[in-house]
Amino acid sequence: MAFLFELWRFLKVRKKFWLLPVFVMLGLFGGLMVLAHGSAIAPFIYTLF
Amino acid sequence: MFVLGISAFYHDSAAALVRDGIVVAAAQEERFTRVKHDPGFPENAIAYCLAEAEVALDAVDLVVFYDKPFLKFERLLETYIAFAPRGFASFRHAMPLWLREKLFLKDFLCKRLTDAFGAFDWKSKLLFSEHHLSHAASAFYPSPFDEAAVLTMDGVGEWCTTSAAVGCGADLKIEKEIHFPHSLGLLYSAFTYYLGFKVNSGEYKVMGLAPYGRPKYADVILDNLIDLKADGSFRLNLQYFEYCTGLTMTGRKFDALFGGPPRRPGEPLDQRHMDLAASIQVVTEEAVLRLTRALAKDTGLSNLCLAGGVALNCVANGRVRRDGAFKSLWIQPAAGDAGGALGAAFAGYHLYSGQARPPRTGSDDMAGAYLGPEFSQDEIERRLAAAGAVFQVLSVEETVKETARSLSQGMAVGWFQGRMEFGPRALGARSILADPRPRDTQRKLNLKVKYRESFRPFAPSILAERAEEWFESGAASPYMLVVDWLRGDRRHSPGPESDGLKGIELLNCTRSDIPAVTHLDYSARLHTVQGEVNPLFHALLSEFERLTGCPTLVNTSFNIRGEPIVCTPEDAFRCLMGTELDLLVIGNCYVLKTEQTVAPNTDYRNSFELD
Structure with missing residues (x-):
């Protein structure tokens, strides 16, 4: 949570709100990519795609 | 007041401890782990700094990391977006590391510090300094000058690749910056790669090779790769470089310009390689001279401090000194990223905490750079x-x-x-x-x-x-x-x-x-x-x-x-x-x-x- 708050403050200070969707997409896809490395989430990825 | 500076996770991890504005200890992690340019968390170096100062962990008032991870991530994302879809291979390599560790650096640092040195409220004491501000602070605060122009040049920090600052007493302000992808350090590293040496470590070999050659390609470089402006700034022609999108520094267009593919590590060095080394060295010297001359004119100051990886180019430094645009020159001995730890600590002490800087006495505060471990x-x-x-x-x-x-x-x-x-x-x-x-x-x-x-x-x-x-x-x-x-x-x-x-x-x-x-x-x-x-x-x-x-x-x-x-x-x-x-x-x-x-x-x- 603290991370998200800091990220929001960063975007605000830098006036880079256009990066927000990029962060969200990265959070979704990147998170899955990272966690998929030999983890229990792998079956869900196969289900999803 | 104790301030601990840390540089890590890129290359040359290090730690430095400053007590009341004086460097107590500083060391690179590679010396302890015996891994050259070790980029890991500098646990041994931090432990040594604390032991040298004989302080308990809770005596440290601030811990300052030498760059800002969010800002660096912003640069990465914007670069990938600007060049998309090229750069996907690089993106795929970089993202897992960032999404796993680097983006959450604050939590990661807190965890590593707690694991190594015990439970402590690191979160309220952990700060992040900008990469080139850390370099500038490492060059100015321990220098023998009360007032000086400060020039930092390296590959890249967050966005900045070159900065011009002015230091006066305890104040240090960055006045101008040149941003990625236009970088003197990356230009030099491109030739380091092309000549078959390791990037971020073999640059000094290029410098050592240069006197064996003639700068036959200097005009080719100036005509095609870099546009040196009269005010000291420069632009690179990105058509010839791959570092924004690829996993190498140079590509086919660069090869065609210089008449062949990159030299493979271990292959014999011929006269062409030596001429290329001489050429990039001459161009780098010219670029640095233009920067220092412009800075002297802009600031009217007579003292110059240098830091950043390019400041380890002692041939260019020799020309700056001989050029005489500045009366006095002082270079941070740990001008590379290791010195960023020291600069981060100084930035925390003077710029964040507002502590005064004692007037200079004619010598610097680096104690001859003898800041590491000794044995009875x-x-x-x-x-x-x-x-x-x-x-x-x-x-x-x-x-x-x-x-x-x-x-x-x-x-x-x-x-x-x-x-x-x-x-x-x-x-x-x-x-x-x-x-x-x-x-x-x-x-x-x-x-x-x-x-x-x-x-x-x-x-x-x-x-x-x-x-x-x-x-x-x-x-x-x-x-x-x-x-x-x-x-x-x-x-x-x-x-x-x-x-x-x-x-x-x-x-x-x-x-x-x-x-x-x-x-x-x-x-x-x-x-x-x-x-x-x-x-x-x-x-x-x-x-x-x-x-x-x-x-x-x-x-x-x-x-x-x-x-x-x-x-x-x-x-x-x-x-x-x-x-x-x-x-x-x-x-x-x-x-x-x-x-x-x-x-x-x-x-x-x-x-x-x-x-």
Whole structure:
């Protein structure tokens, strides 16, 4: 949570709100990519795609 | 007030501790882990800094990391978006690391610090300084100047690749920046890659190779790769570079421009490679000179401080000094990313906490860069005995006399004294020393002791008070970061033996009174030794001069190719037994190779990855 708050403050200070969707997409896809490395989430990825 | 600075997770991790504005300790992690350019969390370096200051963990008021991860991530994302869909391969490599660790650096640092040093409220004390502000702070705050212009140049930090700042008292303000992808450091690294050396480590080999060539390609570089503006700024032509999107520095267009593919590591170096090295060196010098001249004009100041990886280019530094746009020049001895730890600590102390900076007294605050671990005589004897070394214990006077005598007889000596240096240069605390007068010293040291390329030059250490008698400027160079040129009366005109020779072959000719430390262009990366900064090394040089009439010694770092500089007596003894070093002098212990009963380590050179 603290991370998200800091990220929001960063975007605000830098006036880079256009990066927000990029962060969200990265959070979704990147998170899955990272966690998929030999983890229990792998079956869900196969289900999803 | 204690401030701990940390640099990590890129290359050359380090820690530095500042107490009330004075550096107490600073060290690179590679020296402890024995992994060259170790990028990992600098747990050992932090532990050493705290132990040196004899402080408990809760006595540290601030911990400052040397760059800002969010800002760096912003640069990565914007670059990938700007070049999409090119760059996907690089994106795929970079993202997992960022999404797993680097983006959550605050939590990661807190966890590592807590794991290593116990539960503590790190979150309220952890700060992040900008990369180039850290460099600028490392250059200005310990400098001998009350007021100075500060120029930082490196590959890239967050966005910034070059910055111009002005420091006055405790204040330091960045005035101008040049942003990624336009970078002098990355331009130099592109040629480092193209010439078959490792990026972020082989740049000094390019600099060493340059005098063997002619700058035949300088105009090609200036016409196609870099646009140098009159105000000192520059733009790179990105068509020729791959670093924004690819996993290499240069691509096919670059290859076509310079007539062939990159040299593979280990392939022979030919004249074209040397000409390319000479060309990029000349262009870099020109770019740095334009920057410093513009900065002198803009600020009207007479003092200049330098930091950032490009500031380790001592040939360019020598030209800046000779150019005279600034009256005085001071360069942070740990100008690379390791020094960012020191700068981050200073930034936390002066800029964040608003602490005053005491007026300067004429000398700098780096204590000769001797900021690392040292070992007492008792501890050295105990450790050497445990390692199975056979040694004599001498008095201090005998140590100096016997070492000087051995050097004058042609021995290669490992010299291990006092606190270890902070930064990439050995300055007489962890050095390999030799007599610079014999013609074959350079070849012998390169091939039999350091196991490195035979073209690599060696640097001289000289008594500061004798420098003018041997070198053109003779100006102080306490950190071996500025080249000087050998005086004409010390040079030898090339004899008939040089006829028809070129490039590296010319090394076989005697070019001066001290050929082992004279490069082909009569330049030398000078280290001037002052008695008040390093009395023991000064005494050794004085004794060597008394014996030989020569106040100079070859001084190269105490390591072999690919190995971090030795840190402990055990490291030094291992190096003695794994190379053709003749003698090791640690504290007052005199360790002759011929007297050792331990079997030599014949596989030593293979235990380190080539740099």
